[in-house]
Amino acid sequence: xxxxxxxxxxxxxxxxxxxxxxxxxxxxxxxxxxxxxxxxxxxxxxxxxxxxxxxxxxxxxxxxxxxxxxxxxxxxxxxxxxxxxxxxxxxxxxxxxxxxxxxxxxxxxxxxxxxxxxxxxxxxxxxxxxxxxxxxxxxxxxxxxxxxxxxxxxxxxxxxxxxxxxxxxxxxxxxxxxxxxxxxxxxxxxxxxxxxxxxxxxxxxxxxxxxxxxxxxxxxxxxxxxxxxxxxxxxxxxx
Amino acid sequence: xxxxxxxxxxxxxxxxxxxxxxxxxxxxxxxxxxxxxxxxxxxxxxxxxxxxxxxxxxxxxxxxxxxxxxxxxxxxxxxxxxxxxxxxxxxxxxxxxxxxxxxxxxxxxxxxxxxxxxxxxxxxxxxxxxxxxxxxxxxxxxxxxxxxxxxxxxxxxxxxxxxxxxxxxxxxxxxxxxxxxxxxxxxxxxxxxxxxxxxxxxxxxxxxxxxxxxxxxxxxxxxxxxxxxxxxxxxxxxx
DNA sequence: TAGTGGTCTAGACCACGAA
DNA sequence: TCGTGGTCTAGACCACTAA
Numbered sequence: 001x002x003x004x005x006x007x008x009x010x011x012x013x014x015x016x017x018x019x020x021x022x023x024x025x026x027x028x029x030x031x032x033x034x035x036x037x038x039x040x041x042x043x044x045x046x047x048x049x050x051x052x053x054x055x056x057x058x059x060x061x062x063x064x065x066x067x068x069x070x071x072x073x074x075x076x077x078x079x080x081x082x083x084x085x086x087x088x089x090x091x092x093x094x095x096x097x098x099x100x101x102x103x104x105x106x107x108x109x110x111x112x113x114x115x116x117x118x119x120x121x122x123x124x125x126x127x128x129x130x131x132x133x134x135x136x137x138x139x140x141x142x143x144x145x146x147x148x149x150x151x152x153x154x155x156x157x158x159x160x161x162x163x164x165x166x167x168x169x170x171x172x173x174x175x176x177x178x179x180x181x182x183x184x185x186x187x188x189x190x191x192x193x194x195x196x197x198x199x200x201x202x203x204x205x206x207x208x209x210x211x212x213x214x215x216x217x218x219x220x221x222x223x224x225x226x227x228x229x230x231x232x233x234x235x236x237x238x239x
Numbered sequence: 240x241x242x243x244x245x246x247x248x249x250x251x252x253x254x255x256x257x258x259x260x261x262x263x264x265x266x267x268x269x270x271x272x273x274x275x276x277x278x279x280x281x282x283x284x285x286x287x288x289x290x291x292x293x294x295x296x297x298x299x300x301x302x303x304x305x306x307x308x309x310x311x312x313x314x315x316x317x318x319x320x321x322x323x324x325x326x327x328x329x330x331x332x333x334x335x336x337x338x339x340x341x342x343x344x345x346x347x348x349x350x351x352x353x354x355x356x357x358x359x360x361x362x363x364x365x366x367x368x369x370x371x372x373x374x375x376x377x378x379x380x381x382x383x384x385x386x387x388x389x390x391x392x393x394x395x396x397x398x399x400x401x402x403x404x405x406x407x408x409x410x411x412x413x414x415x416x417x418x419x420x421x422x423x424x425x426x427x428x429x430x431x432x433x434x435x436x437x438x439x440x441x442x443x444x445x446x447x448x449x450x451x452x453x454x455x456x457x458x459x460x461x462x463x464x465x466x467x468x469x470x471x472x473x474x475x476x477x478x
Numbered sequence: 479t480a481g482t483g484g485t486c487t488a489g490a491c492c493a494c495g496a497a
Numbered sequence: 498t499c500g501t502g503g504t505c506t507a508g509a510c511c512a513c514t515a516a
Contacts, residue, residue, distance in 0.1 A: 012503090012504070012505095013504080013505075014504075014505085036481075036482065036483085037482080037483070038481080038482080038483095046505080046506085047505060047506045047507060047508090048506090048507085048508090049288065049504095049505070049506075049507095050504080050505060050506080052483090052484090053504080053505090055483095056295075060299060066482095066483065066484090067482085067483080067514090068482070068483050068484065068512075068513060068514085069481085069482055069483065069512070069513035069514040069515085070481095070482065070483080070513085070514060070515085071481085071482060071483075071514095072482085072483075076453070079416050079450075081320055081474075081475065081476050082474045082475070083474070083475060084474045084475045175475070176475050176476065176477055177318050177473065177474070177475035177476065177477060178473070178474050178475060179471070179472070179473050180470075180471070180472045180473075180474070181469050181470070181471055182421055182443070182469065182470040182471075182472065183443060183465060183468070183469040183470070184423035184441045184442065184443040184465035185441055185465055185466075186441055202423045202424055202425055202441040202442075202465075203423065203441075204421070204422060204423040204443075211318075213477075214315070226422060226423035226424055226441075227424075229422070230420050230421065230422040231419075231420070231421040231422070232418070232419070232420055232421075233418070233419045233421065233472050233474065234416065234417070234418050234419075235320075235321045235322070235323045235416070235417050235419070235472065236320065236321070236322060236323045236414070236415050236416035236417060237320050237415065237416065238415055238416060238452075251484090251485070252485080252486075253485075253486085275500075275501065275502085276501080276502070277500080277501080277502095285486075285487085286486060286487045286488060286489085287487095287488085287489090288485095288486070288487075288488095289485080289486060289487080291502090291503090292485085292486090294502095305501095305502060305503090306495090306501085306502080307493075307494060307495085307501070307502050307503065308493070308494035308495040308496085308500085308501055308502065309494085309495060309496080309500095309501065309502080310495095310500085310501055310502075311501085311502075
């Protein structure tokens with residue numbers, strides 16, 4: 001019992017140093033000097049290796065930058081990796097109110113394309129969820145989502161308010177990595193009717209595979225009204 | 240002189256250990272055990288901190304995985320960050336032969352949109368390069384590239400065989416980070432004629448800003464034939 | 479010359495996992 | 498119980514930078 005408390009509450013020294021430096025440096029301009037390693041050694045009464053461990057963490061997370069012979073300084077913020085988001089968050093970022101109208105929600109047998117994308121066998125149970133997605137009340141996107149039923153028992157019983165990503169997050173299955181195939185094409189008659197455009201109007205089509213850990217959680221096909229939606233992607237690191 | 244030689248050729252111990260482990264582990268299945276830290280200590284006759292420094296590097300590059308109390312093991316390969324590529328490499332990856340027909344290549348005064356994207360002042364000199372890009376001889380894309388003339392003196396004199404990214408790489412200005420705005424829309428009459436499609440046919444439009452270090456090197460507007468081109472993007476980390 | 483980060487040693491104790 | 502990685506010490510010498 002005591003052990004647990006001690007273990008849980010003991011502040012590791014390198015963590016203490018790390019967080020001290022983090023708060024010191026928070027809000028400073030890039031190029032501002034951080035305390036030197038030996039200064040931290042005397043301040044915390046700790047070995048230099050311990051300080052280096054703390055600083056290593058801050059350097060590798062991109063907060064600090066080492067300049068041999070000169071010192072350690074606040075690094076300029078680096079462009080990070082784009083975190084995958086779903087329709088709801090995408091719209092909220094644009095200041096639009098996402099809405100969702102469920103057109104279909106049922107268990108189906110996976111077809112060949114969906115089965116391959118989900119990494120399951122053709123005919124396995126999948127939850128197929130088709131929604132007309134609006135932004136500020138205007139039709140924006142027609143979206144078919146396919147989920148591996150085995151991973152999400154009872155999932156389709158729940159009422160989904162808006163965000164599939166939020167619902168997956170509650171089960172610890174929010175995709176951390178997605179692969180999109182983006183194309184363009186004319187609207188079919190059905191799509192045109194639902195999205196309230198002319199048949200043949202250009203649509204932006206996105207086929208997505210959403211992966212969490214080692215498993216593909218979601219496969220979706222979305223058709224966006226091209227006159228209302230532009231997709232933003234950032235690729236690469238640093239900058 | 241001697242110092243230089245010594246400095247250049249001395250193999251740092253942690254590097255020796257790191258590379259030894261890397262070759263040991265190369266090609267092994269994920270989950271295979273790496274040598275223990277104390278084993279490496281005795282093998283190389285170095286301190287444990289030195290071994291840890293070596294292993295830290297391999298862990299943070301995603302090659303190894305530590306399991307406290309168990310050991311260190313080969314990590315499953317993680318999905319990395321997508322490196323930005325240009326049209327030429329994009330086509331080569333698909334097994335297609337990229338070709339380029341320059342329609343226009345001249346110095347212009349930057350318009351408001353291009354100036355803002357390049358981070359320069361309206362009216363500053365930019366190199367405008369308009370190309371019809373083919374894959375295996377078939378029209379694929381109409382591309383306008385705008386380059387900051389100040390960054391690339393004499394650049395437009397050179398004959399560009401195909402790849403702008405390769406040419407920029409030679410000057411150390413290959414974009415390491417890009418931002419794309421992807422939309423769809425109907426082909427104008429001019430676009431239709433060049434791309435050999437009907438007027439109004441759906442095109443996939445990509446507005447790109449290519450950044451290297453702290454500067455925006457390139458801004459481009461591309462219009463792809465939607466019947467021939469699908470764009471692939473991967474977002475997020477790990478998997 | 480003094481201060482900085484980079485590297486390295488030869489130990490130590492701890493919590494955890496497997497046998 | 499024994500081996501593992503996690504943490505930590507109290508020093509050391511080096512190359513580099515700036516005054």
